[in-house]
Structure formats: C-alpha cells, structure tokens
Amino acid sequence: MFNFHVAIIGGGVIGSAIARELSKYKINVIVFEMGSDVASGASKANSGVVHSGINSAEFSLKARFCVEGNKMFQHLADELNLPLKWIGKLVIAKNDEEINKLERLKNVGLKNGVTGLKLVRGTELKKQEPHISCVSGLWVPTAGITLPYQFTIILAENSIENDIKFLLETKVKGLKKINDHFQIETNKGNFQSDIVINAAGLNCREIVSMIEEPDFNVYPCRGEYLVIDKNYSSLINSMIYPIPVEEHGFLGIHITPTIEGNLLLGPSAEYINNLNDKKTTKEKMNIIFSEAKEIIPFLSKKAIINAYAGIRCKLSPPESNKQADYIVEESKKTPGFINLVGIESPGLTAAPAIAIEVSNIVSKSIELKQKNKFKYKCNKRIRFSEMPTKEQSALIKKDNRWGRIVCRCENVTEAEVIKALSNPLEAQTLSSVKYRCRAGMGRCQGGFCTQHIVRIMEKNFNLDIKNMKLKSPDSKLFYGRVRGKKGD
Amino acid sequence: MIEKTVDIAVIGGGPAGLASAISAKESGAKEVIVFDRNSWSGGILPQCIHDGFGVEETGLLMTGPEYAEKYIKMAKKIGVKLLNETLIISFNKKREIKALNKKGIYKIKAKAIVLAMGCREKTRWNVMIPGDRPSGIYTAGVAQALINLYNILPGRNVLILGSGDVGLIMARRLKLEGANILGVVEILPYPSGLPRNVVQCLDDYEIPLFLKHTVTSIVGKGRLKQVTISQVNDNLVPISGTEKKIECDTLLLSVGLNPENELSKVAGIKIDNRTNGPIVNQDFETTISGIFACGNCLQVYDNVDLLSMDAKKAGKSAAKFIFSHKNRKKIQLKKKQTILHIIPRNGISYVIPQRISKFGDIQLTFRVKKPRGLSNLCVSSNDKTIFEKELLCSNPANINKVNISISKVTSIKQLEVKLNDR
Numbered sequence: 041m042f043n044f045h046v047a048i049i050g051g052g053v054i055g056s057a058i059a060r061e062l063s064k065y066k067i068n069v070i071v072f073e074m075g076s077d078v079a080s081g082a083s084k085a086n087s088g089v090v091h092s093g094i095n096s097a098e099f100s101l102k103a104r105f106c107v108e109g110n111k112m113f114q115h116l117a118d119e120l121n122l123p124l125k126w127i128g129k130l131v132i133a134k135n136d137e138e139i140n141k142l143e144r145l146k147n148v149g150l151k152n153g154v155t156g157l158k159l160v161r162g163t164e165l166k167k168q169e170p171h172i173s174c175v176s177g178l179w180v181p182t183a184g185i186t187l188p189y190q191f192t193i194i195l196a197e198n199s200i201e202n203d204i205k206f207l208l209e210t211k212v213k214g215l216k217k218i219n220d221h222f223q224i225e226t227n228k229g230n231f232q233s234d235i236v237i238n239a240a241g242l243n244c245r246e247i248v249s250m251i252e253e254p255d256f257n258v259y260p261c262r263g264e265y266l267v268i269d270k271n272y273s274s275l276i277n278s279m280i281y282p283i284p285v286e287e288h289g290f291l292g293i294h295i296t297p298t299i300e301g302n303l304l305l306g307p308s309a310e311y312i313n314n315l316n317d318k319k320t321t322k323e324k325m326n327i328i329f330s331e332a333k334e335i336i337p338f339l340s341k342k343a344i345i346n347a348y349a350g351i352r353c354k355l356s357p358p359e360s361n362k363q364a365d366y367i368v369e370e371s372k373k374t375p376g377f378i379n380l381v382g383i384e385s386p387g388l389t390a391a392p393a394i395a396i397e398v399s400n401i402v403s404k405s406i407e408l409k410q411k412n413k414f415k416y417k418c419n420k421r422i423r424f425s426e427m428p429t430k431e432q433s434a435l436i437k438k439d440n441r442w443g444r445i446v447c448r449c450e451n452v453t454e455a456e457v458i459k460a461l462s463n464p465l466e467a468q469t470l471s472s473v474k475y476r477c478r479a480g481m482g483r484c485q486g487g488f489c490t491q492h493i494v495r496i497m498e499k500n501f502n503l504d505i506k507n508m509k510l511k512s513p514d515s516k517l518f519y520g521r522v523r524g525k526k527g528d
Numbered sequence: 529m530i531e532k533t534v535d536i537a538v539i540g541g542g543p544a545g546l547a548s549a550i551s552a553k554e555s556g557a558k559e560v561i562v563f564d565r566n567s568w569s570g571g572i573l574p575q576c577i578h579d580g581f582g583v584e585e586t587g588l589l590m591t592g593p594e595y596a597e598k599y600i601k602m603a604k605k606i607g608v609k610l611l612n613e614t615l616i617i618s619f620n621k622k623r624e625i626k627a628l629n630k631k632g633i634y635k636i637k638a639k640a641i642v643l644a645m646g647c648r649e650k651t652r653w654n655v656m657i658p659g660d661r662p663s664g665i666y667t668a669g670v671a672q673a674l675i676n677l678y679n680i681l682p683g684r685n686v687l688i689l690g691s692g693d694v695g696l697i698m699a700r701r702l703k704l705e706g707a708n709i710l711g712v713v714e715i716l717p718y719p720s721g722l723p724r725n726v727v728q729c730l731d732d733y734e735i736p737l738f739l740k741h742t743v744t745s746i747v748g749k750g751r752l753k754q755v756t757i758s759q760v761n762d763n764l765v766p767i768s769g770t771e772k773k774i775e776c777d778t779l780l781l782s783v784g785l786n787p788e789n790e791l792s793k794v795a796g797i798k799i800d801n802r803t804n805g806p807i808v809n810q811d812f813e814t815t816i817s818g819i820f821a822c823g824n825c826l827q828v829y830d831n832v833d834l835l836s837m838d839a840k841k842a843g844k845s846a847a848k849f850i851f852s853h854k855n856r857k858k859i860q861l862k863k864k865q866t867i868l869h870i871i872p873r874n875g876i877s878y879v880i881p882q883r884i885s886k887f888g889d890i891q892l893t894f895r896v897k898k899p900r901g902l903s904n905l906c907v908s909s910n911d912k913t914i915f916e917k918e919l920l921c922s923n924p925a926n927i928n929k930v931n932i933s934i935s936k937v938t939s940i941k942q943l944e945v946k947l948n949d950r
Contacts, residue, residue, distance in 0.1 A: 267653075271793075316749065322658045346653050348661065429633055433529060436632050443630035445565060445615040485651045490666075491673050494680070505680055510663035514750030517663050518674070519681045519777075522705050 044068045044205075045406055047224055047233035049212050049247055051078035053188065053391045054380050055239035056195035061395035063202035065408040070233070071196070071204065072226060074211040076513055077467035077475070079192035081241045083388070084475065085265070085318070085350025087279075087296045087304055090124065090184035091386035094131075094149030094157070095284060095291060101366040103152045105390035105397070110182060112392040120194045121420040122186060123299045129183035129279035130160075132174035132335070141283045142178045149180070156181040171275045172335050183279060187299050188388050189475045193463075194418055200464040201415050208467060209513045212240075215250035217374055235402055237378045242315045242353050244381045252373045256364075256381060259354040260315050263307025264324045266332075267346035268339070269483050273301040275336050282335070291385070293331040300450075300478065305332040305339075307350065311358040320347045345483045355382035368394055370401050378402070421476075422459075425451035446496070447489040449482020457496055468503060471511035530634045536846050537625055537638035538562040539616050539791070542571020544823020545644035546599040547836040548843030549608045552642065555847035560608045561636075563627060565615040569603075570596030571646055572669065573832070575676045578697055580724075585833035595832060619795050621816045639853065640818045640846040643792060643806065644839065647785040647824040649694075655783045657689075659746030662753070668694040668782040675701060683778025687755050688712045689743050691719040691726070693830065693925075695782025700729035710776055711736040713743060713757050715764055718899050722830060722925050742766060743779070752777055787825045795819070802878035803827045809867075809885045811849075812842035818853065820846045827880055827893070830925055838893070868940060875900070875947030877924065884943075887934050894930075894945060896922040904948040907932055909940045919947070 046062060048055045051073030062069050073080065090113050096103035117124035133139045146157050160168065161176040168179075196206055207228055214225035215236065224231040238247045248254040282292040290309040297303055308324040325347055333339045355364035367381035378401055380394060387394075402408065424432060424442055436443040441455040460476035461468055470486070473479055473493055480486035480493070494517075497503040508517045535557040538545045541564030553560045568574060573581070576592030583589055590598070603610060614629035623641050627634040649667040666674070666682050672694065674680040686707050688695045691714040699709050712730060717740050719726045730737055738757060744766050745756035759770035787805040789797070798807045798815040805826040806814040814821050822835075822842035829835040868884040872894065879894040892907070900922055907915035907930075915932040922928060934943075 319660045319746075320658045322656070322744070325656055325658060341656075342654075344653055344656065345651070347656070347658070429529060432628075433633050436628075436630065440630035443628060443632065444613055445628065448565060448615065451615075451617070484648045485653065487649050487651065487667055487670055490670055491678065494674075495678070512750050515663040516751055517682075519684055522675050522679050522681045 042070075042229075042231050043221075044070045044231065044233040046070075046235045046237060046402060047072065047222065047231060048237045048239055050239035050241055050243075051075070051192075051196060051206060051208070052081055052083040052239060052241050053079065053192045053195070053388055054241075054383050054394060055237070056192045056199065057391040057395040058237060058239060058398050059199040059204045059206070060195040060202075061399045062402065063199045063204045064410060064414050065399075066411055067406060067408065069199075069204045070231065071199075071206045072210045072212050072224070073206065073208050076209055076469045076509055076511060077193075077472045078196040078206070078208075078465065079189040079475070080512070082350045082353065082384075083192045083241075084189040085263075085348055086188050086385065086388060087265075087294070087307070088185050088188040088298060088388070089129070089279060089296060089386075090186055091389040092129070092149065092154045092180045092182040093152045093386075094145055094154050094180055096152065096386065097363060097365070098148065098151050101368055102386065102390070105366065105368075105393040106386040107153050108393035109386075109389045109391060113184065113186070113389070116392055117186065119416050120191075120198060120418045122191055122194055124184055124186045125299060126181070126184040127278045127297060129180045129281055130169060131178040131180065131281045131283060132172065133176040133283065134174055134334075136175065138283050139176050142176060145283070146178055154180070154182060169276060169278065169280065171338055172280055173337060174335070185279070185297065185299055186388075190421075191388070193465075193475060197464050198415070198418050202411070206465055208465060212247065212250075215247065217251060217376070220376075222376065234406060235376045235378065237380065237398060239380045241383070242351055244353065244379065248379065248381070251377060252371065256355050256367065257357070258315070258382075259357050260312050260317075261352040261354045261358075262310045262312050262317065262349050263352060264320050264328060264349040265304050265306035265347065266325060266328050266344050267348075268303035268305060269343045269345050270301040272303055272339065272343050273297060275303070275338055280335055282331075293328055295332055295335060300481075302345075305329065309352075311354075312351070315351065318349045318351060320349050346485060352384040353382055354384055366390070366394075368397055376405060422456070424453045424456060446492045447479035447482065449484050449488070450478040452477050452479040452489070454496065457493055458500055461497065461501055468497065468501065469509040469511050469515075470517065530632050532634060532636045534559045534561050534636060534638050535850055536560045536640050536642060536843075537623075537636055538642045538644055538843075539619070540564060540571065540644035540646055540823065540825070541566070541569040541610060541612065542644060542646050542823060543573060543596065543599065543832050543836055544646070544825075544839040545642070546570070546596075546603050546608075547839035548642045548644060548820075548822050548846070550599065550603050550606060551840035551843035552847040553606050553608050555844045557640075557847040557850060562603070562608060562610050563614045563616055564610070564612050567613050569600050569610050569612060575669075575673045576697075577676050578701070581832050583833065584831070585836055599836075616791060619791060621796055621819075623818055639850045640820065642842055642846050643789075643814070643819065643821040643825055644823045645788040645791065645825040647787045647828055649781070650784040650786055652781060654786075655781075657743050657746060660748050662746070662748030662751050664748065664752030664778045665746070666778070666780055668692070668698045668780045671780050672698055672701065675705065681705065681707070683776075684708060685710060685776045686778040686780060687757075687774055687776045688780045688782060690714065690782035690784070691721050691737065692782040692784065693721040693725050695780060696721045696725040696729040698780055698782070699735050700733060703733050703735065709733070709735045710774055711738055713738045713741045715740070715742040715760055720925060723923070744771065746779065752779055755779055785824065785828045787828065789825055792821070792825070800878065800882050802872065803880065807882040809881050809883050810890050811845035812838070812881075813845060813849070818849055820849075827878070827927075830927055834927055868934070869942040871942055871944050873944045873946035875903070876945050879945050884934065889931055889933050891929055891931050892945065894928050895926075896924055896928070896947060899923045900947070900949075902950045904950055905930060906946050906948055908944050908946075909942065914943075918950070922947075
C-alpha cells in the first residue's frame, strides 16, 4: 500500500493548481485523473477567460476567489511562462434599454473591487471595436485571456518537476476512512492518504457519496462553442459580451479571441441529464452562430473550423433564480476530506486563489515546510512559427527536425511534436499533442498531420498503432494492420 | 538564410506541379524548382493505388503511383529540381518566396511562380455535423493514406458520407480489405462522383447508396458507436421521422474539397468565390503578374489527365512570361490590357478563365450546376450570341471544355456563359 500525505482526485485546472501549490512543500502528493491527460473535462472546454469579477454576486466565494485569482494571474503566468493577454472585455448594450443594465453591472463590479470600469459609446466605441454592432459598452480592462488547457498542463507538469505524482487513466472506485487514513481504491491499485481533496469536477458528488451523504446536487449544464478560422481574428480586439442573463448566471453567447488567434463563439446554456453528454447539436450551433453574427455582421459560416461542448457543474437547479456559490471546505462529517464542489465559471480565474485556500486548510492538519529546491520557473514552450528568422535558422542548424513542418495549418515542426510527446505526464494521445503544440488544431483539423504524427509516435516512441488513442482511454484510433505480418 | 534565384518556382509537387514544371523546362526556362512539403513527389497520387490514370492523356491505363513515377522520372531526366520536405512559408507579388526545410530558411527570388498547392478535404465542421466527438471519424483521403501508405486499418464497420470520388473508391478499397461497408450516404438526389466509380466501386460490390440522405447525429464516447442518417427534403433539410440508426465504428467523410490558397490570399491574389481558386486569364496567369495557377488549387478536377494537360499550359505560359518580361524591360513598352470578364449564368457553376486579356482562340472550362439532358451552351455578349454548342448530356461531376474564338471587338466588356434547355 502506497501512503501519501495528500491525494487529489481530478486533474483539471483546480486539481492541478492545488498540486502545484502543494508541490512547494515537503509532503507527498498524488493526483488521480481518469482521463488520458489532464484538462480532460471543463478545464479544456471553456472560453479561456481570466475574469475580472464583475459578474459574481457580492460577498460570494465566486467573487472573492475570482478577484484574488485575477490579481495572481500575471505573476503566475510569468513564473510558468504561460501565454496571457490582458485584452479587456466589452459588455455591449444592443439598444437603449440595455444601457441601464450596463450601469448596474458596473456597480456590482465596483462593489467586488474591480478597477478601471468605464462606459464607452459613440466614436470612442467605434474606434475601439469598429466591426461590432452595438450602441454602448462597459469596458472592463482587467479581463484577460489565456490558454485554459495549457494552463492546466503547465501546472501539472511543473508539479511533476517538483515531485508530485500524477496517475492518468486512473479512476477512483472506492473511498473509505479507516482510523486516521483514507483508503483509495482505483483501477491502478489501492492507495492510502492522510487527506483527500475532491477536485473531481462534474463527478464531485459521486466522490462525496463514497464516504458520506452529499448535501448538494449537481445540475450539469452544457455549453456549446464554435471555433472560427484565424483569418477572422482581426474582427475584434477584445472580448465581446452581451448583457448577462442575471437569473441563471449565464454570461450569454459571447465572442472571445483566443491567444492563438482564433475566435470562440459561445457558449450556449442547456441543462442536461447526463454528466457526460458533451455532444454538440445543430440547433445550438445555429443559435450561437446567428447570435454572434448579430454582434459581428462580418462573420461567415465558412469560417467555422470546429465545434465542441463543455459541461458546467452547477449546484442550483434550472428553476432556481438564485445562483449557488462554490463549496470550498473541509467536510464537517469527515475530517481531512476537502471538497471543491460546483467550481463552474470563473473557476479558471479562481483556481490559483482556491489552491492557496486549500493549502491553508491542509496546513491545519499537516505541517507544511517549504522545500529548499522548489522549481518555480517553467521553460517557455518554443513556438517555431512565432520566432524571428534568425533564431529559426539557428534552431534548424542545431537540430534539423526544427526544419520539418508536420502541421501545415499551424506551422508546427517535427521537433515540437516530439517535445509534446515527451511530456512528463507521459500523455501520448493525439489530443495531448494537439493541446501541447497545436498540431491538428488548424483549419484542416488534422487532415494533413494525423498520418505524420502517427508515424512519429510509431518510430520515435515505439507506440503500437493498436494502442494509439484520440483522447480518452477508450478512443482507439485504429484496428491494427491492413495486411498483418505474423506477430502483428 | 539561404538566398537563391530561380527562373520558375513551382509550389507543390503533385501532378500539377510536376506537369507544369516539365512543360516550363521544355519551353526554355533554365532553372525550374518544384517545392513540396512531403518527403515524396507526386502529391496524393502515391496513395491512389487504383487504376484509371492517364487514359485520356496518354491512352495508357496506369495506377496513381505509376502515373506519378512517369512524371517524376521525366522531370528528373530533363533537369527539373525536386525539393521535397520543404514548406513554402510565404510569397509576395514581387515573387520573393520564403521557404523552410531541414537545411534552413530560404529566400528565393523567382522570375515566375506556378501555384500547384492542390486542395484539402472538407472536414466534419465544414458541413457542421453535430453530435459526440469520438475517434473513428476520418476524411476519406486520410483513411486512404493510412491504408495505402502506412498499412493501417482505420476501422471495420464503415459508413461513408458523401459520394465524391474518393469516398466511392474508399468504399471499394475497404471492402477488399475485409471491412463491412454499411453504405454511402449522399445529400443530393444524384451521386457527386463519376458515374464509372458508382458502378465499379458500389454496384459491383452491392454497397448501398442512400441518396437524399445525410448524417444528422454521431454517438460514441470513446470510439464511434452509432451514426444517425435522415432523409432530406428538396431544400436539403433533414425530414424528422426519417431517422435511421446505423451501428458502425468508422465514419468516412467525402464531403468535398477546398482548393488550398492560404498563401495566395496572403500574397494578395484575387480568389473566385465560385471555384475558391485564383482568378486566372487564358494563360492561367493570376491577378498578380508572373504568378500562374494550375491543378486543384485552381479548380477541383475530376481526373488527373485533364489536370495535367492544363498544368502543362500553365507551365508553358510561365516560361513564356519570363522571355516576354525580359523583352519588355528592354523596349520599355507597356500596353494597357483590355480585360474581358467571363461570367457564369444559368445552369453554369463556374467558368475558367474568369477573364481574358487577349483575343483569338480561347478554351473555356466549366461545370454545370446539376445533371441535365440535351441542352445548348451559349456564350453571349450584350445579349448577342457569339458561340453556341449542343451538349448531349452534362453532369456536375465532369468538367466540360469548349473552344471559342473571340474577335477583337472593343465594345465588349464581359462574356456570359449559360445553358439553355432544348
């Protein structure tokens, strides 16, 4: 039986942020992730926005962690070499009636401690966002964008460098508290820990019910997105949001530029019965597109290169007109069992602040002594296509694999693909490659690079084609050889 | 930075690139280089192991790899340089090219450029198919590469969406490898691939073809499990109540091809939104002087023979351009060109060339919008018919060609091409 101080269930942005925070101390920590990579759930399927805090209810944990997290982001991004841009957000009023609502939103923001809020209109607005159709806007300069999946990946990978264990494709099947220890049963064997942190996202209730009667319900709410070709990136300069639908806490279908130059349209909001039903629907695709087109009339359907859905972990039912807050606390019934429940938007922004809160809770039962050699800094991910020619030439001279492009849409080189496949998590699915170096994320969606990446997996990493996966443990890509040799 | 000057730079080493390079070299261009990002020449041909290549052009029946080999050998023999594993990063209207390979970064100055970038397959999202996002969904061309180039079997129980030629050929190919082909689904009331492929790839193997149907849902958490197909009405909208669920592990998409012109757009070449390829004149010259276009980046061809024949003309024009350009510089004479625009009308989806800058005999290439029987092709200007020809039967799957002669009439600004029923 392996024994750990802390076991974290879930390798999403919350679990990974906590792992990274705890990796600063002299304790043994293990993270169980059931997917084939970290950021397999909502952490990869969201708008990638570092929120300001104007949308969360006053005095709520959401507002507190959001505003605190927002302030931590720049420092964290510098340490982790995470792409982060403070492009700001513009909440728009489509007609005169909506202008009053902008005022109200501004007041909530002020109360939550958000700075720099400003109402803009007329020529100033036109100059700021020439392609959008609206009458007035609330400018929120403290909102930024990042790459949500990469944030999670870097947090996890940096944790590993600081001796945290991550187990992928590992599902927690049972949880028991025996005396002072938790016994954790997984498909990869049994483990023991002093503290268990439930960061299982949508599956948080399932984890709680293994050990005590949950006093909350999860109401999964699906949000669909459309991804727009990079050619359209110049249409907007900042994030464009409609006035939020207050009762349900939905931000409405907005348009978010990504760090990489795509635009995201969405998300829709639809309560569903199944926690795992991440399908996209024709109906929502059409609604998202037409609502976005109302804001940016230049958008064309031809520009859509991908569609996906993520699921919000809501704790309040659809009929409720009050938004439930996050649950971030140690269970009263089971000491040592720390729950992070209902961490929906702005969870990405809140993650660093929640991680500190959790580390404080942990410190009450375990003494946290700083490690002497904590590796704060992460190396910058080298993006060949973004480098000056001189540096590109130097790289090719050093290793000629920098001179072979594997993904033509995003200009990703063989060296970058190999680097992505050599990650410390040992995540080696096609999606793992995509989220680390962007190969396959462009307009042809893997039409050109799939075959080349598969060859690299075979040749450089000795992966058997029968075991290659798209993203999840059961998403096998191939059925073996066409004409098998003996032993194949 | 490796600097270089060439007579003609050909972007893309598929059949169009090879044919245009050979013809440019034969027409007197000295240094002709063909750039290709793959490690092989021939583009998509090496994975097209079925036969039928070269019949119209040479009278010989070849497979794709044989056809490619013939051109590669010829190119090498006459001294065309083939530079593989080399990606063109950009080019501009001054015909300066930035390229990249394992040796480094190149800056190439070309006297003329021939664009032969080919096309790419439309994806699931170009046709907005909703549902889960499992593994097991491939474009037909990717599946073809996996099987024929890498000996990898993408799936066992396969449904194919789209009756384009690649889809039809893949139905047969997978059938021959023991896969179970559950059917080919086509949204239109007629197949979009060539009639001979419908017979040889589906009928001969009793593979069902569902016309006026499309995929409306995809189910599968890890690997694909089930696809729903529905009948569509005349506006191509799915009819509710007609859903049929098909259990399968693989969905191949053959839903159309998009000419690859990202580089052309960046350089400022004007694109025809009907063909999605560059607007060209009778010499295959784009809207930027000295840059020519051929092959599938110009228009999606239905067979390689016709493509190669046109590409040779583009290569020859490029060579000619170099010489005339030299002369023009000497005598410093620049005539203002009269440009005649060619507009597709009734029943015609597009015409190439889109503009004419000199008079005389011109070949028009066009596609019709839908299958039809006897009709009249009519080329007119200001309602005055200047050319008429009877078409026995026409099909959108086939490219049509006619030769017309245009006399020098200065009042003409545009020509209209249309089909009249008989």
